[in-house]
Amino acid sequence: GEDVEQSLFLSVREGDSSVINCTYTDSSSTYLYWYKQEPGAGLQLLTYIFSNMDMKQDQRLTVLLNKKDKHLSLRIADTQTGDSAIYFCAESRSTGRRALTFGSGTRLQVQP
Amino acid sequence: DTGVSQNPRHKITKRGQNVTFRCDPISEHNRLYWYRQTLGQGPEFLTYFQNEAQLEKSRLLSDRFSAERPKGSFSTLEIQRTEQGDSAMYLCASSSGEGEAFFGQGTRLTVV
Numbered sequence: 001g002e003d004v005e006q007s008l009f010l011s012v013r014e015g016d017s018s019v020i021n022c023t024y025t026d027s028s029s030t031y032l033y034w035y036k037q038e039p040g041a042g043l044q045l046l047t048y049i050f051s052n053m054d055m056k057q058d059q060r061l062t063v064l065l066n067k068k069d070k071h072l073s074l075r076i077a078d079t080q081t082g083d084s085a086i087y088f089c090a091e092s093r094s095t096g097r098r099a100l101t102f103g104s105g106t107r108l109q110v111q112p
Numbered sequence: 113d114t115g116v117s118q119n120p121r122h123k124i125t126k127r128g129q130n131v132t133f134r135c136d137p138i139s140e141h142n143r144l145y146w147y148r149q150t151l152g153q154g155p156e157f158l159t160y161f162q163n164e165a166q167l168e169k170s171r172l173l174s175d176r177f178s179a180e181r182p183k184g185s186f187s188t189l190e191i192q193r194t195e196q197g198d199s200a201m202y203l204c205a206s207s208s209g210e211g212e213a214f215f216g217q218g219t220r221l222t223v224v
Contacts, residue, residue, distance in 0.1 A: 043155070098168065104153055
């Protein structure tokens with residue numbers, strides 16, 4: 001079955017770069033996503049990448065995809081205290097099952 | 113456009129009661145999803161609509177759960193005979209096609 005795994009926790013200092021990693025098992029994955037969730041709130045879509053891409057950059061965010069290893073990462077440059085949140089990796093297909101499958105989330109703590 | 117709207121934001125109910133949640137997706141989004149999220153976990157897929165048709169249901173969606181999207185716009189999720197294990201955040205998301213799926217703020221259900 002489909003599975004998405006993430007490490008549970010990451011702590012960085014303000015101004016450093018953060019790298020959050022994710023692995024997935026479904027070779028049929030078409031889209032891979034990063035969502036941010038702050039306490040008590042819904043999920044905010046940060047960025048997504050199509051499976052035929054290997055990199056996408058959007059301001060402070062860089063997504064890298066290694067399709068061979070089924071590994072996705074999110075790099076946040078110049079991490080700020082406002083970036084403290086839980087980050088979820090998710091994947092979906094363009095045919096068949098359309099729903100997103102999420103990992104359990106990585107809690108990012110940014111220390112001043 | 114105000115994004116995906118969910119009501120109520122919070123619901124406390126006694127075990128055995130029925131509850132209904134509403135989701136208003138982003139205008140013109142033909143796809144609507146319901147997810148459930150428990151503490152420390154990522155969202156788990158419940159069901160998916162394309163327009164008014166319910167195309168996918170998770171095995172998590174027991175016969176006490178029912179969802180509708182009568183005119184292909186807003187959707188409701190009803191839980192009958194609630195149990196303490198139903199306590200969770202219920203999230204709705206919508207999309208216009210492949211790629212971006214936007215989430216609402218969720219409805220937090222507490223069954224006492």
